[in-house]
Amino acid sequence: MAGAYYEKIARINLSTGEIKVEPLDLELAHKFIGGRGLGTKILYDEGVATVDPLSPENKLIYITGPMTGAAAPSTGRYMVVTKSPLTGMIACSNSGGIWGAKLKHAGWDAIIVEGQAPEWTYISIEDDKIQLLDAREYLGMMSEEMDTKLKEKHGPTASVLNIGPAGEKQVLLAAIMNDKDRAAGRSGVGAVMGSKRLKAIVVKSSRIKLDNIADEEALKAATKRAMDVLMANPVTSSGLKQLGTAILVNIINNVGSLPTKNWQESYYEQAEDISGEALAEKYLVRPGACYRCPIACGRIINVNGHVTGGPEYEPLWAYGANCGNNDLNVIDECNMLCNEYGLDAISTPCTIAAAMELYQRGAIKEEDCAGVPLEWGSTKALVEWTKRMGNPETELDWLMSSGSARLCEHYGMPELSMSVKKQEMPAYDxxxxxxxxxxxxxxxxxxxxxxxxxxxxxxxxxxxxxxxxxxxxxxxxxxxxxxxxxxxxxxxxxxxxxxAMGAPEYTDLLNAATGTNxxxxxxxxxxxxxxxxxxxxxxxxxxxxxxxxxxxxxxxxxxxxxxxxxxxxxxxxxxxxxxxxxxxxxxxxxxxxxxxxxxxxxxxx
Amino acid sequence: MIEVRLFATLRQGREKVVMLESQGFSTARDIIEHLDIPAGEVSILLINGFHKTPDTEVKDGDIVALFPPVGGG
Structure with a gap:
């Protein structure tokens, strides 16, 4: 149990049901820190780069960092590292909430999932005890409902990570959800989980904090310095709490870099309607915070009477300006649908925007749209096509759920996909x-x-x-x-x-927690x-x-x-x-x- | 006229958009003072979409946008 690592990795083969506990290579951990770095190194060494991303040969690593779950600011993060089915390259999707901290508190640095379960399965982790359980009764269930059901079964202290219908169907834009409204959103990591017939991972821990910090006093001191820096900075002390990341809508628009109508324009006249200020005024219930986070950028909002996680800047832009839509309530609803179906709330609306440009140019015809034409600003199209992409049935549903690169390639207009390496670009021109x-x-x-x-x-x-x-x-x-x-x-x-924090603060925290110098x-x-x-x-x-x-x-x-x-x-x-x-x-x-x-x-x- | 756009907390107790006669304002600082905004509260100052310092001259037809410290992603 060396400084901030529990030196334990669980390797779970879903094909055979075998669960192995392996030691963490501490030297390697220090060399790559943990999380994103160590996860990628493990995948590289195990030859995952050349496998089919949706085959049993791909590996899905849920990995914490040494600071995950530590008594330091904003340490709720875990990462999902795998080969992306969207890009065909490395995927590392990062999420907050409390699930990652619980996994670490349960004593695990990482969970490596291999193979493919013969029947839909979920994993239960309670400290050292790992079980594979039957998930068939949860099939087709929306992410939030499944979170609620598994908490009812495993108790209120359990934290749930799962995929919705999109991940089950191996939609290339599928996210992995945890704690209801947090997402490892990008690069199709939810599709990899679906390809393994793994529906959820439930974690419970007896520990409520890390008990393996190398130098507790040094960490306390480093944490105090970091907190002082965070609280002295108006962005991290109050700005993000008041208006969330949505504050960016107006500033990015005012510098003429808010991509509009699939990047055909870069200034959106109605930006004020979809801004952080409007969100706070009309729908905000309270700020939300992940594990040990003083910043509290999350938005808990009221969507048509349902109190749930609200949109970040990215979906506000992507379902808003980028689709020519200024109806904020519909953006809130679509963001909620992304969370429910388990979809990437950046790539999904950006693909709808690309489809709207294909429709504008006559490549997608009205008769292809099953009653919901892909017209700019159509709120009906945004809601309906999000649902279709989350649970695709027709050929166009499937094409769109595969992202804008494959969609635009299909129609012979690959340059209309505003993507890099087949993944959609975010909200800055x-x-x-x-x-x-x-x-x-x-x-x-x-x-x-x-x-x-x-x-x-x-x-x-x-x-x-x-x-x-x-x-x-x-x-x-x-x-x-x-x-x-x-x-x-x-x-x-x-x-x-x-x-607010810079490299010196992170270095101090890392050295204190892990005992490095x-x-x-x-x-x-x-x-x-x-x-x-x-x-x-x-x-x-x-x-x-x-x-x-x-x-x-x-x-x-x-x-x-x-x-x-x-x-x-x-x-x-x-x-x-x-x-x-x-x-x-x-x-x-x-x-x-x-x-x-x-x-x-x-x-x- | 000069169009002044205020954002986030700078709107508290003020309008979102203020139209000012250009006479009487030589720099952006004059506008900030006229609106009774403490100097330290303005973190980002844009004139016609480009970052400027408060000493920058303003003229008829300019759009001045003022933001408190903001972050996001």
């Missing part, structure tokens, strides 16, 4: 904000903002204000943000702590190592240099309206600068870079 385009293009899991959140310096002025319109030094900034993010994820902290530079080098092992996984999975790209619309079509009118992404200029900063040639690390990062096992691969 990379033409108006130059650095975020580097993050999108080079993200190992495809289109994503939380792999190097350049919006912080380029728009929010954190930790300092950069000019969003220029490319200067953005490649190096993006790399540094990517490396630090890999560290924060792998530790098990919420990324939002980084609006890393310098800030060494910790950032671990982040670099993690980014590179992800890239090597992708290389083994068949990634090509041209996969580090942005849709042509962002490179060739200048923004048509709003303050950023006329701008395009300068990625052709910044991408080579980024590769140089990384020590990569043609999108992959050189042998020298691998050696420097201690990834000798990847040399020549």
């Amino acid at each position: 990379a033409r108006g904000i130059q650095g975020i385009g580097i993050t999108y293009a080079t993200s190992n899991r495809g289109g994503c903002h939380v792999r190097g959140y350049m919006i912080s310096p380029e728009v929010l002025g954190l930790p300092q204000q950069l000019d969003r319109t220029v490319t200067d030094d953005k490649a190096v900034w993006a790399k540094t943000f990517q490396d630090l993010t890999a560290v924060i994820d792998s530790m098990g902290h919420c990324l939002f702590t980084s609006f 890393w310098t800030v530079e060494q910790v950032l080098e671990i982040g670099d190592r993690i980014y590179n092992i992800e890239r090597m996984f992708n290389k083994a999975a068949g990634m090509k240099p041209e996969d580090d790209r942005l849709p042509k619309r962002l490179l060739n079509d200048p923004i048509v309206n709003g303050p950023s009118k006329g701008m395009v992404s300068q990625l052709p200029l910044t991408l080579p600068q980024y590769y140089e900063a990384r020590g990569w040639v043609n999108a992959f690390p050189t042998d020298e870079t691998l050696k420097k990062l201690g990834l000798d096992e990847c040399i020549g691969k």
